[in-house]
Amino acid sequence: MIRNLLKLDPQLQNLYKMPPAKLQQFLQIHSSKMEKFKYEFHSINVHKLTKLYNSKNISYITFHDSDYPQVLQEIHDPPLVLFFKGNKNLLTKHAIAIVGARAANKYAQTALDLILPELIRNNIVIVSGLAKGTDTFAHEKTIESGGKTIAVLGGGFFHLYPPENKALAAEIEKNHLLLSEYAPIIKPERWHFPMRNRIISGLAKGTIVVQAKKRSGSLITADMALEAGREVFAFPGPINDSLSEGTNHLIQQGAKLITSGNDILEEIILE
Incomplete structure (x- = not known):
């Protein structure tokens, strides 16, 4: 509209x-x-709203602004407005998205320990969605390793979800970047999360899927990455584990099998 x-x-x-x-x-x-x-x-009352945003350190970029991320302009249905808290300059850096199961386990943590160090050494920003499981692991391990991360939310800043990640969100806001296409007052809805996945994959040169069931939001993100002409990487898993069905299927469909950060660096161009 x-x-x-x-x-x-x-x-x-x-x-x-x-x-x-x-x-x-x-x-x-x-x-x-x-x-x-x-x-x-x-x-x-537009002036009242902008005053409120300023008091909460909330800024915004519109599609017509010069600092709107060029990589997002290339995707289908780019967000018209991006609300953000934190370091906007991270939007200009090379980025890789990491997504996976909310029920991710120690195997996902081991995978990230193998993948992240080399990416961080090459100053690549890690993008994820602040959800439980893989997203949380990706943000936390990036921060612990001295890297930079962007968290893309499925609702407005006044309704942070999931609530147990409030401390993590505060850390990201302070030293990294929180991002949402939804106005701060908008509560997260179930259908928001598949929509925000296009932003996660759109900000990145490639998307890594760590653990995922066969029917998974992570596979939607992988599809969106392919639609935008970006790379898709998958970390393989045990064939008898339901959390490996999605990633192993992606590999069968042509996603690059990875076991380290170098496997990703071989495929993307850092200019």
Whole structure:
């Protein structure tokens, strides 16, 4: 809806002056909902919101800004706005995404111990989603090893999920980067997480899948990486472990089998 509106008014200069019927047409809102929309839209106090964001150290970049990440402009349906807390300069660095099962175990930790050191030595930023399991391991081990990490959230900053990662999020906000396409007041919804996966893979030169079941959000992220023309890497696992079904399947489908960070560095170009 917003993209349709931007075609008509790229700078949104006429947004408040536009006749309701025309606004309804471009936003494709049913007439029964238009009155409610008009009331809510005109009740938004932009200055109050920006003051609130500033007080919470929340900044934002729009698709039209010069510092919007070029790598995200190349993906399907790039986010129109990125809200962030922390070091925005990490968006300009070479990055690798790491995803995997929420039920990840010690095997995933061992895999990351083999993969991360070489990547960090080459100043590669590690991108993940702050979820339980693999994401948490990836962020924590990157920080412990002196690397830099970006966490992409599935909701707004005022509703951090999962709650048990609040301390980790605070550390990332302080010394790394927290990122979300959702406004701070938006609560995470189940469908947000597959959507945010396109940002995780879109920020990176390649995506590593460490542990994943055969039906897994991590495989969605791998598909999105391929759609964006990025590399997909998979860490193999025992054939009798359900958490290896997804990664072993990716390898069968042509993803590069990796056992170290060097296996990744061989495939990506650092300019």
